Amino acid sequence: MSAPVVVGVDGSAPSLEAVDLAAREARLRGRGLKVVHAFVWPMMHAPFGPGPSPLGPAEGGPRDLVGRTVAEAVERARSAEPEVEVTHAVVTGEPLTVLEAQSREAALVVVGSRGLGGFVGLLAGSTAVHLATHSRCPVLVVREQPRPARRVLVGVDGSPAGDAAVEFAFAEAALRGAPLTALHAWTLWNASLPALQDESMPYTNPPGELEDSEERLVAEALSGRGERYPGVTVEHKVVRGGAREALIEASRDAGLLVLGARGRGGFAGLLLGSVSQALLHHAHCPVAVVRGSGVRW
Structure with missing residues (x-):
């Protein structure tokens, strides 16, 4: 069974x-x-x-x-x-x-x-x-009253553990017949390497290189899912700012927020301290927490 x-x-x-x-x-x-x-x-x-x-x-x-x-x-x-x-x-x-x-x-x-x-x-x-x-x-x-018809929102950080959350979010969107929004939040302190050569001197990077690097991170994290879930419409969102604030705000019009249990950069230590407390207590929709590879659903 x-x-x-x-x-x-x-x-x-x-x-x-x-x-x-x-x-x-x-x-x-x-x-x-x-x-x-x-x-x-x-x-x-x-x-x-x-x-x-x-x-x-x-x-x-x-x-x-x-x-x-x-x-x-x-x-x-x-x-x-x-x-x-x-x-x-x-x-x-x-x-x-x-x-x-x-x-x-x-x-x-x-x-x-x-x-x-x-x-x-x-x-x-x-x-x-x-x-x-x-x-x-x-x-x-x-959290709050579930809104099944609304979009699925997933926090993307490019980590191996976050990959399971992305897969789960695609599967949920397909089951619900809902669109998917993949959100990545970054700051100068969590931008992906090696684009950030010197954290104290961000302008050593060519103009726009950091933003382009974060866009590539999201594209790579979502790569290949479209073929497995052809009916899912995906929107990419890359914002400069704190992950906690960005996800809480984006959850206002979401039916489900999906997060990895561990992560990199903006989602590092997601289940520890103030970030997890804010998301679990203040998200405006149900929150799914997904561990890394090997965990079924």
Whole structure:
């Protein structure tokens, strides 16, 4: 059986929005959808002392609540995409450990940007880095209300790791029947070598050479994809400025933003520090983070 799309749920509104998008991704791929809930007693805030539990009887309240949470998510998925086969699993364990394990047999893992219970603070600090860095498949984080009909936006940096993100973005654009925008942002401090001979003296380069070099970088990164995805219309955008600001602004009219897990120049250390926090917290569309070669989707 082909690898399913996996969606992490906890009953929160963002996780239910993630179910909608995950169901659509499963339909586009012709794959099944697996709804997963990570069950951890402390994260359910279940009282351990005597007295009534706000979640119901001590012998079954929390698990009953989990059952209702998962059933709601399954029903929502089936209503959104009736033709998709939906399965579910309640797995005992810490959420990120559970999702990482699920990613080993998944085509895509989808999560909401905020949640309750097992997925609370999913994008805070090291948690996002852990999931995006160690997942065996791309991770799709749902931000704001998904806009499926809009274009796919991919950050291009010319790195080997970024090549997987470009391939994923082309595949997504083809599945969605959407145009693709490939955006590369550069500054004097991340311009590709050897065009930049002396970072402290950029004018040692002939006029326009840096811009031409960055244009070539994008062309090379996209080379060959047109033959494999002939129906995808591609727009190249090369801008001088910070990658974070450029991608956040460009995401305003995108249906999906695709980024590599590691990169060069403007996207170096993408999942570390302020750049990743800005993109994961402030992008105006869902964000897919793709690791390097060898990761399937």
